[in-house]
Amino acid sequence: MHTKQDFLSLSNLTANELSSLLTLAAELKHQWKSGGNQPILKNKTLGMVFTKPSLRTRVSFEMGMRHLGGHALYIAPEEIQLGKRESVPDVARVLSRYVDGIMARVFAHADVVTLAQYSRVPVINGLSDDTHPCQGLADLLTILEYKGSVKGCTVAYVGDANNVTNSLAFGVTLLGGHLRVSAPEGYQLRPGVVARANEIAAASGGSLVQMTDPRAAVENADVVYTDTWTSMGQEAEAAQRAKVFPPYQVNATLLRGAHKDAIVMHCLPAHRGQEITDDVADGPQSALWDQAENRMHAQKAVLAKLLA
Ligand code: CP
Numbered sequence: 670m671h672t673k674q675d676f677l678s679l680s681n682l683t684a685n686e687l688s689s690l691l692t693l694a695a696e697l698k699h700q701w702k703s704g705g706n707q708p709i710l711k712n713k714t715l716g717m718v719f720t721k722p723s724l725r726t727r728v729s730f731e732m733g734m735r736h737l738g739g740h741a742l743y744i745a746p747e748e749i750q751l752g753k754r755e756s757v758p759d760v761a762r763v764l765s766r767y768v769d770g771i772m773a774r775v776f777a778h779a780d781v782v783t784l785a786q787y788s789r790v791p792v793i794n795g796l797s798d799d800t801h802p803c804q805g806l807a808d809l810l811t812i813l814e815y816k817g818s819v820k821g822c823t824v825a826y827v828g829d830a831n832n833v834t835n836s837l838a839f840g841v842t843l844l845g846g847h848l849r850v851s852a853p854e855g856y857q858l859r860p861g862v863v864a865r866a867n868e869i870a871a872a873s874g875g876s877l878v879q880m881t882d883p884r885a886a887v888e889n890a891d892v893v894y895t896d897t898w899t900s901m902g903q904e905a906e907a908a909q910r911a912k913v914f915p916p917y918q919v920n921a922t923l924l925r926g927a928h929k930d931a932i933v934m935h936c937l938p939a940h941r942g943q944e945i946t947d948d949v950a951d952g953p954q955s956a957l958w959d960q961a962e963n964r965m966h967a968q969k970a971v972l973a974k975l976l977a
């Protein structure tokens with residue numbers, strides 16, 4: 670029996686581990702598009718614990734399990750009431766007696782760490798307040814498809830430096846890419862994330878730079894990335910954030926500063942007219958729908974690696 674592995678943050682991976690997951694994701698995608706995947710997860714079940722809403726994460730994991738011959742169990746926020754009806758360790762102890770893997774979407778990142786600690790089966794982070802590694806993996810797959818390589822690529826993130834940005838920072842630097850994050854003062858990457866990404870970048874030849882000016886970030890960039898100004902759990906700050914973030918809207922004027930072949934990315938859901946305009950989201954440079962599709966392919970690689 671091998672020791673169980675979890676997938677909690679891209680910052681825990683080596684560049685080789687990350688690259689091999691991406692290679693596997695591309696292979697599984699190709700296989701699926703050319704007729705179907707092998708049932709390598711036959712009779713395996715993924716328990717999916719949600720404490721927040723979801724479209725992409727829920728459906729892409731569910732379909733991914735089905736493609737690989739297994740199935741997924743959706744557990745709604747009000748059922749388990751993680752940490753309220755029952756402690757997080759007890760949920761992990763019990764759930765891992767029934768299923769072969771757990772995917773959890775949580776508020777506090779510590780909850781996904783605790784689940785992994787007390788679970789007998791692999792735990793996958795389906796988004797926490799701190800990170801969104803499944804999104805990060807899909808984002809890298811998308812950049813690879815459009816740009817051929819992440820190494821040497823300049824990615825400009827514009828807006829709130831949030832969980833998605835953290836995973837992007839770890840992923841892009843691991844593969845030797847250059848990430849520029851432009852966010853208002855008070856909404857930038859946390860020092861711990863910057864320190865870890867810089868450590869990774871020093872080994873890979875990548876880089877991370879933070880700034881407040883979105884135009885400087887986007888200048889000649891290969892990828893322009895944005896996300897919501899108010900993440901799940903921050904709803905009480907929405908009005909304040911709506912005052913601070915308008916200069917960080919990804920619109921046609923901002924995009925003109927990027928490389929002419931730049932792609933636009935957004936993890937979705939998009940708040941059209943806020944962080945991104947319709948013309949950009951639906952325009953020729955938008956990679957949004959391929960990016961969303963790639964969640965499924967990227968996660969199938971994680972499932973194959975952890976559960977098979
Ligand atoms: N991008 C993403 O995680 O989407 P959902 O919140 O719909 O799962």
Ligand code: NVA
Pocket residue numbers: 796831832833896897899900901936937938
């Ligand atoms: N930053 C967003 C991502 C949603 C997929 C949030 O946490 O709400």
